[in-house]
Amino acid sequence: MGAPPRPADPRGDTIVATATAPGRGALAVIRVSGPDAHSIARRCTIPWPTTARQVTRVRLHAPARPDTPLDEAMITWFAAPRSFTGEDLVEYTVHGGAFVPAAVLAALVAAGARPALPGEFTERAVRNGKLDLLRAEAIGDLIDARTAASHRLALRQLDGVLTRHLAALRDAVLGAEALIAYDLDFPSEDDGPLDPTRVLAAVDATLTALDTLLATLPQAALGRDGVMVVLAGAPNAGKSSLFNALVGESRALVSEVPGTTRDAIEVLLDDDPWPIRLVDTAGLRSSDDRVERLGIEVSHRRLAEAQVVLVCGEDDASLARGVVEVRAHSAAPLVRVRTKGDRATDTRPAAIDAREVSEPMASRPIGSQPIASPRASTAVDDVPITVSVVTGNGLAALRNALRATVRATTPDPAESAPVVTRARHVAALTTARAELQAFRGAWAEGALPVPVAATHLRAATLALDELLGAFDVEEVLDRVFRAFCIGK
Numbered sequence: 001m002g003a004p005p006r007p008a009d010p011r012g013d014t015i016v017a018t019a020t021a022p023g024r025g026a027l028a029v030i031r032v033s034g035p036d037a038h039s040i041a042r043r044c045t046i047p048w049p050t051t052a053r054q055v056t057r058v059r060l061h062a063p064a065r066p067d068t069p070l071d072e073a074m075i076t077w078f079a080a081p082r083s084f085t086g087e088d089l090v091e092y093t094v095h096g097g098a099f100v101p102a103a104v105l106a107a108l109v110a111a112g113a114r115p116a117l118p119g120e121f122t123e124r125a126v127r128n129g130k131l132d133l134l135r136a137e138a139i140g141d142l143i144d145a146r147t148a149a150s151h152r153l154a155l156r157q158l159d160g161v162l163t164r165h166l167a168a169l170r171d172a173v174l175g176a177e178a179l180i181a182y183d184l185d186f187p188s189e190d191d192g193p194l195d196p197t198r199v200l201a202a203v204d205a206t207l208t209a210l211d212t213l214l215a216t217l218p219q220a221a222l223g224r225d226g227v228m229v230v231l232a233g234a235p236n237a238g239k240s241s242l243f244n245a246l247v248g249e250s251r252a253l254v255s256e257v258p259g260t261t262r263d264a265i266e267v268l269l270d271d272d273p274w275p276i277r278l279v280d281t282a283g284l285r286s287s288d289d290r291v292e293r294l295g296i297e298v299s300h301r302r303l304a305e306a307q308v309v310l311v312c313g314e315d316d317a318s319l320a321r322g323v324v325e326v327r328a329h330s331a332a333p334l335v336r337v338r339t340k341g342d343r344a345t346d347t348r349p350a351a352i353d354a355r356e357v358s359e360p361m362a363s364r365p366i367g368s369q370p371i372a373s374p375r376a377s378t379a380v381d382d383v384p385i386t387v388s389v390v391t392g393n394g395l396a397a398l399r400n401a402l403r404a405t406v407r408a409t410t411p412d413p414a415e416s417a418p419v420v421t422r423a424r425h426v427a428a429l430t431t432a433r434a435e436l437q438a439f440r441g442a443w444a445e446g447a448l449p450v451p452v453a454a455t456h457l458r459a460a461t462l463a464l465d466e467l468l469g470a471f472d473v474e475e476v477l478d479r480v481f482r483a484f485c486i487g488k
Ligand SMILES: Nc1nc2c(ncn2[C@@H]2O[C@H](COP(=O)(O)OP(=O)(O)O)[C@@H](O)[C@H]2O)c(=O)[nH]1
Pocket: 233, 234, 235, 236, 237, 238, 239, 240, 241, 242, 283, 339, 340, 341, 342, 343, 387, 388, 389, 390
């Protein structure tokens, strides 16, 4: 989406946008913000409410045509700085649909407002100190959230968990800087020269905190893309039937990515603690058929990416073969599924306990980076879970087993610890980390003059400042808000 260039000083003018999604709907919200918001809105509104922050029923019209009503609407106005943007702000709730919001928007533009750029309302809120940059990003994430996990992460960030944590880290770096500055200014104060280990301890604690924070990035991807769970097994094992049964049973189908018959088919299912990206594959048996071979190659690739594998087979022998084949391509935890339970000729009990999960042979944490505190995988025994898509038996137990395996190998979503969610965060934290390490090396060896070593601390502070949006970094603001929707 080629966003138009942003005005050089976007603070000067008054902007307008529809904040709700276009299309047919009962209501739409239109916002006007800027120094002339009240006078512009007034030219389209009868009567003008006397009191701020009070919902009033009004009639709307184009500025030149007060006798031609556009809508019966509700209006609330706010006076700077007590508004979302920190500017004078007007919020209309008008009737929705194709015509009314567009007509009211046009009237407000005719009265002097400029159509807002994507994210411009939130950008103004940041510029006016109503919101820090991390919280502003969280609003964007909240709007974009498609899964319960993404929603949870966005709300946590909106609540300021990450902001407070970073502010504390920044304070720690400033503290170290102050220690050094004090030593520079008063080198022979009563306590004698500065104890270098004190500075090192402060810097080391900050480095550890930065590492912990950087290691949380995979959580954002998990919340967005889900845990990749791949169905594997010989052709005809019942994988596609099981895929359909699991999808059909799911409480929320989030998205669907259909492929061709020889490609993998995947679906994102919202689940607790993380969404599950369920992938059906073509089957594992080697084949001379060219098309089937292509499908098998795709299966192998998917297996290599899998975070959990459901190995499907009708009997012990095919399950055992399936496990061996899967292990050639994947070290992910396995859940063994005996399919077509309704046909089973043996007399084993059909009801299998939910805790029966096959042992992850080489469990590894999910995500491309190490996870801060992976928990031990669940204890398991050796009984596969028997399912039937015909009777539905075993599907609930399979879901529970899958959840248990996911829980055992992914970060704990209940932790209220701060989590980084964007490449921007990682870039800034990596810079801060590199500067702190450069400082640490120079300081420990006494290799650089103190004032030079101290510039690394300064640079680390600046990187954290940029992350918080604590000072005016045009480029950063521009990059962050370009991705927002209009009216936000
Ligand atoms: N009776 C019974 N038949 C099943 C069950 N699951 C799959 N099948 C049958 O087994 C055959 C192969 O199933 P399919 O899901 O296409 O296997 P895939 O090749 O592994 O994807 C089909 O004829 C299915 O109807 C089940 O639970 N019970």
